[in-house]
Each structure stands twice: as structure tokens, then as C-alpha cells.
Amino acid sequence: GMGDGGAGAVGGDPVTVQPVAFPSFDNHLPAAGMLNGNLDLLLDVQLNLTVELGRSELSIKDVLELTRGSVIELNRVAGEAVDLFANGKMIAKGEVVVIEDNFGLRITSIVSPAERIKAL
Template sequence: MSEQDQSQVTEAEATTARSVGPAFDFVIDVPLELSVEVGGARLLVREVLQLKEGSVIELDRSANDPAEVFVNGKLIAKGEVSVVEDRLVVQISEIVGEQRGKADSGSE
């Protein structure tokens, strides 16, 4: 991770710490499982058994669709997958919960 990327992460951590406040201090360091899904496929057992090195599996999304970001199995965001210094990264383009909250508040 570059110094600029590390700086952005540090700034994001500081912003998060300020926004959650002291009421959440006891859970702020609890580890969460984050995963990113770029697509999926349904295969028959026969097809799975035929997989070998070099096999290609067609996923249910196009190359232009955003990846989905999950925390502990819950969809929280969508973003674009790219490569930075030989590492896969996801740049968040949409926070799913915020969009849902905006839609809910507009209907009242």
C-alpha cells in the first residue's frame, strides 16, 4: 500500500472513530469478516466434477457490474475492483444502507 493510500486509510479511521462516538468504544475493535463478490454461477454436480486447471466458469454478471461488498454476510456496499501495486482493491461507489435510508425517509 502506498503512503497516500495508507494516509487515506488513517484519515478514514479517524473520521469513523469520531462519528461513532464513545458509546461504541467497547466494540470498535471487534473483528468483522469482509468479503467481496464479483459474481456467481449455478453448476450441476457433473459440471463441478469436470472442472480442471484452465477451466472457465461464466459468472452471472457483466464485467461492468459493480462488485458487492459484504460484512458478516450482509451486503453493505458496491464498488469497482481494480489493482494497486499488484494487490486487488475495491473502490466503494455506493453504500447500500445509506441509499435504503434515503429512500425510506423520502416516503414518509
């Protein structure tokens, strides 16, 4: 039955249990052509890029006391490289630049393409 801890079907008939035979596979990467074909499907997917200028930690009290004109000190020295994140994973460092009226980032170091794919 159901509550006796035994293995049986709902009606109480015995159930035949057999091991499942899974096909064997090795831990090798798929052939390069197959990997590239799958990657091609993803190349047009849009990612959110974020540049992090720095971080700071404040108490709830300090956050509640912030007003217009408040200054928060960040954990980076002026001129130090900033971090570039793709979907929340750091992939590069760079320097902040100005492009016409917008900020930009000149990349000074970046992880390998393989590491970037892993990060996504």
C-alpha cells in the same frame, strides 16, 4: 404426582403459582450516550470482508468435470459493480481496482452507518 398431569411438587405437595411482575419498558432506543458507549466497546472488533465478483450455478456433474483451465461464466457483466459483504451481509457496491500487485475495491455506493450496524 408426576404423571397425572396436575401441577404439584415432586413430593405431591401443592405448589403456589404467582404471576411474575416484569418492569415495564417502552420500545424507544436507549439514550444516544448509552448507545454510543456500548458501540465504543465494539469498534475494535475485527470483521471479515468479502468482495463477490459474481455467482454461477453448476450441477454436481459439471463441478466434478472442472479441470485446470476450465472457465466458469459468472452472473455479472464485465465492469458491473461488485458487492462488498461484512460478515456475510451486503453493505456496499464498488468497482474492482488494482493497488500495486493486489486487487482492491473502490466503493461507489454504501448503506448508511445505521444500516451497517444493523447488518452486523
